[in-house]
Amino acid sequence: MIQPLRKTHRRIFLALALLLPALFLSGIAFRHSWPAPARSQKSAAHRLPSGTTP
């Protein structure tokens, strides 16, 4: 009664062990590369108190 369940469970996890890492890695690899907000050196320097280093 329970051995088929164990076999099903093993098969499910073998499939998930192949499928989920592939999904996860593809999701990370193909994600949008969001452009970093443009920031000129001048404006950055303007926001820092004088005498501090960024």
Added chain:
Amino acid sequence: MSHQYQAIGWNRQKRVYDLVVLAGVMLYIALFIGLGALLFPYATAETLIIRAAGSAAFLLLHVVLCIGPLCRLDSRFLPLLYNRRHLGVVTFLLGAVHGIFAIIQFHSLGDKNPLVSLLTSNQNFGSLPDFPFQQLGFLALVILFLMAATSHDFWLRNLTPPIWKTLHMLVYVAYALLIGHVTLGLLQSETSPVLVLATGGGLVTVLSLHLAAGSRERVVDLEKLTSVGKGFVDAGSVESIPEKCAAVVSVSGERVAIFKFDGKISAISNVCRHQNGPLGEGKIIDGCVTCPWHGYQYLPETGASPPPFTEKVSTFHTQIVNGRVWIDPKPNPPGTRVEPSRIPDAGVRV
């Protein structure tokens, strides 16, 4: 053990378990929202609630999924298994809070029904970065709802254990959907490596624990026992079985628990009638084989639960020859009385 219908058969252990879970969840949510409000002052209260509840549900689902294989690998984790169903229900409730707030925030302000909007607003199935991840989360929530709604023993009895177990194995589908939901949703907009590592680490942990436990179980299932005369098979030495505990062997494709107690040997099916718990990993308490999962009890001689309970498991005929236990692989109908084999004094042959 279930004698009559009760909403929840409360006992001290269940109360302590639930209080710890509740306190842990409240603390996590309070910390998440408190720190989130401090570190990200531009985040709205709804956003913080959505993320706190969603991450708590995802984290708790990992805990729920790790408990089973951890118990197979190390019995010290068994107390976690006792009330795992309540953990599953809490996971669903947190997921529901996440889902409801997300639907209100993102889908309730248009002229479409919010659910229709959720299911139809993004149809970009061909693109990974723009995949409709919310629909994956919705499907996972539906599965978690079905499981939470049928988690009571009432449904276990009415659906029968095989159907109930199959339904509850859908948790693995829900987990796969949620990995997709998080990877194609949150991790597309939040690029912090901490989140990527945490999600990847959780995935690796769940998969490795299940594969390790599954491979260990397979070794027991494949073990071949020697058979001679009358079909009895050699199930190991009497000495190797600890007092009031069992040795588990696999015969005819199913497992049998061979218990040693009070100078006697009895063999019953290893499968508890309640939730297929491994009886052979339990002990004899007050003269009864006690399931390590939820404490269901059976008399070792008959495989029947003591009155007024009605659960019964199969029994097996045993013999002791030259200090070894021999077992008839043919199971007797559940509840059939079989006289235990007496362990002879040391040095005396039977």
